Amino acid sequence: GHESERGMVRRRVRRRRRGRHAVRDRLRHEEDVEKSEGECSVYTAHERVIVDTLRRRDVDALRRHCVEDEGGLGSIRMRRLVWPCLLGIDGSSRDAESDGEREEEFVPRHREISQVDKDIDRSFTRFLHVAVDAGDVDSVRERVQRRLHRIVHSILNRHEELFYFQGFHEFCEILMLVLDDAMALEASERLALHFVRESMRP
Numbered sequence: 001g002h003e004s005e006r007g008m009v010r011r012r013v014r015r016r017r018r019g020r021h022a023v024r025d026r027l028r029h030e031e032d033v034e035k036s037e038g039e040c041s042v043y044t045a046h047e048r049v050i051v052d053t054l055r056r057r058d059v060d061a062l063r064r065h066c067v068e069d070e071g072g073l074g075s076i077r078m079r080r081l082v083w084p085c086l087l088g089i090d091g092s093s094r095d096a097e098s099d100g101e102r103e104e105e106f107v108p109r110h111r112e113i114s115q116v117d118k119d120i121d122r123s124f125t126r127f128l129h130v131a132v133d134a135g136d137v138d139s140v141r142e143r144v145q146r147r148l149h150r151i152v153h154s155i156l157n158r159h160e161e162l163f164y165f166q167g168f169h170e171f172c173e174i175l176m177l178v179l180d181d182a183m184a185l186e187a188s189e190r191l192a193l194h195f196v197r198e199s200m201r202p
Contacts, residue, residue, distance in 0.1 A: 080179060087190045108153040112164040119166060123170070152164075155192055168199075
């Protein structure tokens with residue numbers, strides 16, 4: 001009893017520390033990019049307010065920036081910094097490779113493989129232009145669909161209690177366009193388990 005409670009507390013503390021370190025590292029990376037690229041990448045006044053809020057880990061204020069500010073967070077690089085903080089993730093969760101199978105060996109093992117594959121085949125018809133040049137969309141689509149396939153199927157493999165619903169892949173799709181794959185997987189898994197779980201019940 002007491003041992004398990006102490007273990008849970010220790011894990012929570014470790015997660016908080018990792019979260020603080022992850023935010024610090026992301027901010028340092030952004031600042032390094034600023035210095036290397038010069039004035040063209042300096043934060044706008046609006047972005048500076050968001051970054052200062054992020055440094056304070058003021059999640060309520062970050063939510064208000066998302067909802068109330070004209071244009072929301074305003075840019076992909078701000079979303080890349082803020083979304084992990086809002087979702088309480090730090091990139092330390094298992095990535096797709098750590099499920100024990102390389103890309104070419106990965107096998108979906110859940111009950112709704114066919115429906116997921118159909119939806120993924122129809123994915124990236126609306127949002128891909130945000131991340132790539134218009135002329136590259138067709139060549140990039142197949143590659144990002146493979147990455148999306150791995151993320152969605154990994155979540156359903158890990159959590160047999162979850163039932164896929166049509167449209168869940170679009171949440172994952174948007175997260176993929178902003179975050180790297182490991183962070184997108186962790187963010188999508190957090191969404192499934194804590195934000196849209198009612199929609200993924202039997």
